[in-house]
Amino acid sequence: MREPRLLGPEFVQLIAEIDEFKGRWEAIGRLSPDRLGMLRKVATIESVASSTRIEGARLTDAQVETLLSNLEIQSFATRDEQEVAGYAEAMDLVFEAHADLRLTENHIRQLHQTLLRHSRKDERHRGAYKTLSNDVVAFDADGRAIGVVFATAMPFDTPRKMEELVAWTRKATAEQSLHPLVVTAVFIVTFLAIHPFQDGNGRLSRILTTLLLLRAGYAYVPYASLERVIEDNKDHYYKALRRTQTTLDGDQPDWEPWIGFFLRCLKRQKDGLLRRLEREADRDRLPEISRLILAALEQTGRLSIAELEAVIGTNRNTLKVRLRELVAAGQVRRHGKARATWYALPGLPSPGGDA
Incomplete structure (x- = not known):
């Protein structure tokens, strides 16, 4: 089998960058x-x-x-x-x-x-x-x-x-x-x-x-x-x-x-x-209610404000403020309108698909 011998500088740089991340993973992957x-x-x-x-x-x-x-x-x-x-x-x-x-x-x-x-x-x-x-x-x-x-x-x-x-x-x-x-x-x-x-x-x-x-x-x-x-x-x-x-x-x-x-x-x-x-x-620097919202969405996939209120046990106005902040930061996605509004994490499939 005729294998590759010399790699161009672009390929060498790509390999070096991937290997650098591989070496860092042990430290940065300690979640x-x-x-x-x-x-x-x-x-x-x-x-x-x-x-x-x-x-x-x-x-x-x-x-x-x-x-x-x-x-x-x-x-x-x-x-x-x-x-x-x-x-x-x-x-x-x-x-x-x-x-x-x-x-x-x-x-x-x-x-x-x-x-x-x-x-x-x-x-x-x-x-x-x-x-x-x-x-x-x-x-x-x-x-x-x-x-x-x-x-x-x-x-x-x-x-x-x-x-x-x-x-x-x-x-x-x-x-x-x-x-x-x-x-x-x-x-x-x-x-x-x-x-x-x-x-x-x-x-x-x-x-x-x-x-x-x-x-x-x-x-x-x-x-x-x-x-x-x-x-x-x-x-x-x-x-x-x-x-x-x-x-x-x-x-x-x-x-x-x-x-x-x-x-x-x-x-x-x-x-x-x-x-x-x-x-x-970034999540570690969030207010406690915001972290609880993200944790609840991870567990269930999607939740309405009423459901979040029942799960987290805080008042609705505080939830609305934190949800607006999370949506603006791209950490939560809002779906639906008015009473049919629900929330999910970006990139995480939720039951029924996107609205």
């Missing part, structure tokens, strides 16, 4: 367990919703939050619900067991099996490499295939290519011949070029990205959604993938489009988390 739990809850909802929407699912963040709160039902009626449930369980497995999940073909197949465990349509090929061609195809407005966008590996070649990719990744990681962020980027773009499974490759690639980042020591990853960043830049995501993938079989693969996109997404991920941490620090 209370409740606050860390809330950050992780928001990031998980965003990640599950975004990653499945990238592949065509249509569930909103609020619908995903509701579904994740009822995962124990183990029965999901629609394809979208099945994909969300599987993605959430695969993510949870990576978060909880990444120290023991070395990058092996068996673990990749295990994660694929978890990812598709609720999908009846995929039951026959869960955890198994593809047996049929799965080239990336473009469709017209009527759903008719109009041409191959990208030719993936042939089924016959897939086991060999996956063995080579995993071996290269493990060797590069052990020898530290490349920076771990570059190793992760190369693994993902090559994995998606192989497209080893009949379905679920895009979702699995993002699960594997999280696994590789956690194993490389980027412990803040569960608290900020990389999937949300990718969804917000989906057109650039596909363009960067294709520009690099179409060169992989040549003598000089062009790694820069994908590595550049990947590093810029990681920068946006850590920038978003840093902004949230700064808001958490």
Whole structure:
């Protein structure tokens, strides 16, 4: 495999900035367990919703939050619900067991099996490499295939290519011949070029990205959604993938489009988390009633003034003053009008969605 050798100054700077945040996380991430739990809850909802929407699912963040709160039902009626449930369980497995999940073909197949465990349509090929061609195809407005966008590996070649990719990744990681962020980027773009499974490759690639980042020591990853960043830049995501993938079989693969996109997404991920941490620090300087309002909204998702009055036990006029301050500061969002007004935290899905 022809790996990248020299990185331009922009890439070196991006890696240095991401690694600086990685080093600071141990100190700046010492929030209370409740606050860390809330950050992780928001990031998980965003990640599950975004990653499945990238592949065509249509569930909103609020619908995903509701579904994740009822995962124990183990029965999901629609394809979208099945994909969300599987993605959430695969993510949870990576978060909880990444120290023991070395990058092996068996673990990749295990994660694929978890990812598709609720999908009846995929039951026959869960955890198994593809047996049929799965080239990336473009469709017209009527759903008719109009041409191959990208030719993936042939089924016959897939086991060999996956063995080579995993071996290269493990060797590069052990020898530290490349920076771990570059190793992760190369693994993902090559994995998606192989497209080893009949379905679920895009979702699995993002699960594997999280696994590789956690194993490389980027412990803040569960608290900020990389999937949300990718969804917000989906057109650039596909363009960067294709520009690099179409060169992989040549003598000089062009790694820069994908590595550049990947590093810029990681920068946006850590920038978003840093902004949230700064808001958490600002909260400590708020009046006590304001902190109680935020805590109540974290617990319930959305509340009216009457409900806040009952929960907090203070008078309505004081609540109105504190709510106006929180809304003006962007720490709370107001929804609805007049008697139908209710409040929620920004970025945190609430039952029923936005007004």
